[in-house]
Amino acid sequence: xxHIEFRTEQQEAVFHSPLENMQEVKQHLEVRFDPLTGxxxxxxxAMEGKxxxxxxxxxxxxxxxxxxxxxxxxxxxxxxxxxYTPKYPEELVPTxxxxxxxxxxxxxxxxxxxYHSLIRVGDKHLRTLDDFPxxxxxxxxxxxxxxxxxxxxxxxxxxxxxxNANYQLPAxxxxxxxxxxxxxxxxxxxxxxxxxxxxxxYWEHNSTNYxxxxxxxxxxxxxxxxxxxGQAHWITAFSPMGQNEIMVVWPQKQxxxxxxxxxxWDLAAGMSHVFKVWYEMKLSSFNFSCFSAPLDEESPYFxxxxxxxxxxNVVPDHRTDDYFLQKLMHNDMIINRPERLAQWMGEGxxxx
Ligand SMILES: [Zn+2]
Numbered sequence: 491x492x493h494i495e496f497r498t499e500q501q502e503a504v505f506h507s508p509l510e511n512m513q514e515v516k517q518h519l520e521v522r523f524d525p526l527t528g529x530x531x532x533x534x535x536a537m538e539g540k541x542x543x544x545x546x547x548x549x550x551x552x553x554x555x556x557x558x559x560x561x562x563x564x565x566x567x568x569x570x571x572x573x574y575t576p577k578y579p580e581e582l583v584p585t586x587x588x589x590x591x592x593x594x595x596x597x598x599x600x601x602x603x604x605y606h607s608l609i610r611v612g613d614k615h616l617r618t619l620d621d622f623p624x625x626x627x628x629x630x631x632x633x634x635x636x637x638x639x640x641x642x643x644x645x646x647x648x649x650x651x652x653x654n655a656n657y658q659l660p661a662x663x664x665x666x667x668x669x670x671x672x673x674x675x676x677x678x679x680x681x682x683x684x685x686x687x688x689x690x691x692y693w694e695h696n697s698t699n700y701x702x703x704x705x706x707x708x709x710x711x712x713x714x715x716x717x718x719x720g721q722a723h724w725i726t727a728f729s730p731m732g733q734n735e736i737m738v739v740w741p742q743k744q745x746x747x748x749x750x751x752x753x754x755w756d757l758a759a760g761m762s763h764v765f766k767v768w769y770e771m772k773l774s775s776f777n778f779s780c781f782s783a784p785l786d787e788e789s790p791y792f793x794x795x796x797x798x799x800x801x802x803n804v805v806p807d808h809r810t811d812d813y814f815l816q817k818l819m820h821n822d823m824i825i826n827r828p829e830r831l832a833q834w835m836g837e838g839x840x841x842x
Contacts, residue, residue, distance in 0.1 A: 491702075519533070526689070526704075530821045606673055612626045634670065717760075767834055773803055
């Protein structure tokens with residue numbers, strides 16, 4: 491196993507603060523660097539406990555009002571979803587759409603990849619984060635995997651697949667109804683390309699797989715380790731790409747082609763728990779992306795990973811949490827220390 495460096499830099503900011511009678515205050519900053527990509531995030535200890543101004547708790551009454559207002563026009567709600575569902579050509583999906591339990595997969599009307607599917611995640615128009623039971627999530631992920639494989643068999647140029655979600659309007663969702671999105675493309679996204687490239691470089695220099703080394707190191711350190719469900723390892727990201735980032739790593743699974751039904755259920759069990767803890771933290775909005783090695787080759791340097799991050803909570807006139815720091819500098823801000831978040835997540839984690 492190669493050594494993984496969790497690099498930080500300490501900084502100070504000094505100014506006269508009206509919050510302290512114009513006395514001189516010194517604020518301590520910690521800049522963190524992602525061990526693989528070097529991507530930075532910054533933590534200001536003065537923000538601790540004062541985060542509500544930047545990241546206010548969810549207004550659950552407002553969330554319910556929004557849900558009531560949008561339910562009538564929702565094309566994913568039980569009344570309408572089959573009426574307005576686009577369908578795949580028979581050669582790709584013989585039944586046009588894929589269905590399992592309350593979940594269903596069909597084409598996105600405005601794709602951003604040659605194959606861009608939408609998964610309807612259950613009948614309920616609104617789910618708070620304590621209401622994502624593992625069986626609904628597992629059904630949705632089973633459909634995702636089935637489609638990734640069907641699509642690759644039908645069109646072998648589609649070597650790159652990701653499973654993604656925007657949940658609630660602050661996360662970029664255009665409908666409140668829970669849904670996931672699958673992209674299959676001959677191209678990687680910018681981030682997917684970066685982690686594949688950096689993982690291959692790491693393999694070349696160290697003759698080991700970065701993700702396997704990361705999981706072993708984090709398990710040994712224990713500070714950001716949450717637990718394990720089957721082959722899925724759950725940790726908080728050292729230098730997160732968004733608020734409260736949870737990383738899932740499957741060290742022994744290079745690509746979606748290697749996933750089994752158990753993997754899907756293990757993912758669903760862990761995710762349902764993560765959402766529940768986020769709910770207890772008064773959070774309501776998230777993004778996730780799950781990345782795989784190219785589907786058509788052996789890639790011992792890479793392992794499947796998933797990143798889950800919170801977005802600004804649902805409140806009236808919410809302020810975006812994606813400003814110049816994230817959008818143009820590709821840095822992020824830490825509100826809850828990853829080490830603290832791991833403790834919260836670890837409580838009652840359904841390890842198997
Ligand atoms: Zn709906």
